Amino acid sequence: MKIFSKILAGLLVAGTALVAEAQQTDSLIIRKLYSEALSNRSSYEQLRHLSTRIGGRLSGSVQAAQAVNWSKAEMEKLGLDRVYVQEVMVPHWVRGEKEEGKIVPVKGKKVAVSVCALGGSVGTGKKGITAEIIEVKSLAEVAKLGKEKIAGKIIFFNRAMEPSHVSTFHAYGGAVDQRSRGAIEAAKYGAVAVIIRSMNLALDDYPHTGAMRYDETVAKIPAAAISTNGAEFLSHRLKDEPGLKFFLKQNPQTLPDAKSHNVIGEIKGTENPDEIIVVGGHLDSWDLGQGAHDDGAGCVQAIEVLRLMKALQIKPKRTIRAVMYMNEENGVRGGLKYAEEAKTLNENHIAAIESDAGGFTPRGFGIDGPAKHIKQIQEWKKLLEPYGLHDIGPGYGGVDIGPLRKNSPETALIGLEPDSQRYFEIHHAASDTFDKINQRELALGAGAMAALVYLLSEYGL
């Protein structure tokens, strides 16, 4: 018994030493991944190209097709085991001519304000719509006002994102129902159009687009966003001049679905090639800006993860894929397609990471998956905290990787969580341009994902 204890103790010591040694190796490799990410500017230059040479790339657009070809070519340069595309049919909505929004006082001059059509909205007709405008703060207020007050009017949803939330995503979650369901609610009571205060915590002149929905049971009425400055101004005018009218003109169109693609690059695992780890972002963007943060950043970071593995000559034990999804913004067709293909091929995705919250300094990972997986990833905290990754715990994965949940309850869906303060200033607006990208913050995001991908590929889940 004594001898057995000694052996056991010896084994424990040896085991602890092995764990310690492995952690030292891991720590060193993570250090090298970060050093390479911070020292090499190629993903920043890729994002410059994607943002400024290709530009905004809404699903179905020429630019979206260019982005597919470009990202495929970029990955082909890396000497990966496989680069391929997945065909997917996507919605094809086009904005058409520049929108017009004007405050129409009972007396005096019309005043132009900055508006844009929400994604998926119908048009107003060539002549536009002029109608009395009513300010509300919520969907519930529309129901409360009822048909008598709403019918024939333009409804102005003006509930601001709540600034007191530290996470701007919480503030977004608390306001975005106005954008996504405002047109449905207003149409139920006979409104002729809706104007939505932009989902933006800053006060500026950019209208922010974004997806909105219709309901087949009610009329489809035009929906536009107004800049936060415009919303403040309109609200003040309404206080002074009840009965104010508004003129809205926009003529976007929904064309037939278009053919597009997801773009995928892969490094085959050496020991467990059938266990797949995905890292990705979405290639499409809204049309107003350059889609630099949303989500060019996520795309070049995903490519960078593979480049880092090659640059450090890491041969991952499990298969790593960078996936650039198409159509996150208005349909998620790429994400659905990817999951569908994975199911058809009976692929085993142990984890999927998405970067779709901007190319800002990363602060952690949100994990959607079994508690045991979350626990295991949290045990890597001491390896990740030196890089500022403290917030590692249950959370949200991402829109594009979400469909993988249907394939398996086991897959860890992981969202990179960057600092969120600046995100909604540029989200879905003309201000989402390359000059808002910081090279080091972008690189840290790639480093964070590379570190986690490396650990996942070494140890599995």
Add this chain to the structure above:
Amino acid sequence: MKIFSKILAGLLVAGTALVAEAQQTDSLIIRKLYSEALSNRSSYEQLRHLSTRIGGRLSGSVQAAQAVNWSKAEMEKLGLDRVYVQEVMVPHWVRGEKEEGKIVPVKGKKVAVSVCALGGSVGTGKKGITAEIIEVKSLAEVAKLGKEKIAGKIIFFNRAMEPSHVSTFHAYGGAVDQRSRGAIEAAKYGAVAVIIRSMNLALDDYPHTGAMRYDETVAKIPAAAISTNGAEFLSHRLKDEPGLKFFLKQNPQTLPDAKSHNVIGEIKGTENPDEIIVVGGHLDSWDLGQGAHDDGAGCVQAIEVLRLMKALQIKPKRTIRAVMYMNEENGVRGGLKYAEEAKTLNENHIAAIESDAGGFTPRGFGIDGPAKHIKQIQEWKKLLEPYGLHDIGPGYGGVDIGPLRKNSPETALIGLEPDSQRYFEIHHAASDTFDKINQRELALGAGAMAALVYLLSEYGL
């Protein structure tokens, strides 16, 4: 004994309950401090004024005097118990006419590059200096090259900040000896001027100034910074054309010391008024930009801490002071003066917090002080982590609060640690302007300091 245990156990339970209740109250108050900071834009508007209406405010300048008057008036609006100034004599260095730097090839055209005089540098004379330029990477390399190679030349220090450090302050620490001591080292071997690669991790056209030193035992030679793009270009040209000359013209002047002031606002403690907690930033800035991040941000955040206390009607148990120090950039005379006065008055400073690392999202506090104090502050982590303040531990306080150490080994000197990625892009350069400030990031810094000041005032150290 049994009864005694029971009583003891009961006391422990009651004690634990009290602690839990206190923490709940603390947590609620911190939540309110943050909500108010994030919802009220007045400190952002103050910074707009300080940056864009007053602008760069080097010690001794008219703008520095305006900043003193302005910040005093701003604090007087808050209904504090006391607002006062401390007179202090400060160095008065003026840049004079715009600097000129030109690459002078053996054949062909001169090429202008972007340079600026380092703070405190002497001039070149009206005609400027033209001499052969030699690139080095370190002070040691100058010594190695020796008099023969260095005498009569302009020395170009071109060691870049190391990008692989996650903390840009580490990268700064590893490169800034070139700026602070380059002129001394080069002059020892007979150089006629030095050109220093700007302390900037980004590649751009802004030269970054900053303090440099002379040594009375060697000649004072002109010292200038060159932009990182300029440094890269010059280095490339030197590789192709050894023997290249450089033309530098700058004529700054050191005038007699000028009268200036620290500005101080105070809320008297209700229970321990003699225990003082200081929160502050520095009012002076370099002259090239607007001093928005460095350190207008720290000043308006310090004022905001007092405003938050008043807005929430918190009556702090200990005395809280916001101090706007003068002359951090080139002399620390304000910090020295403040500590000297504190000593004369036998004041007991339990803690001093400084915000002088930019108005970016805060990530924690670095603490210089007795281990027991660090431990106590770390025990507040669970109250602060919900706000992204994870990095709380031993660290650096700040330049202006440093002199308080001589008064007492007990004072906790605490530096607010914001995200450092973007700081050196704007540090001491014309690019440090108000448009680089994010309203929410600035507010979070004020919230972080207000939370810590509140805990310090409640519990002492």
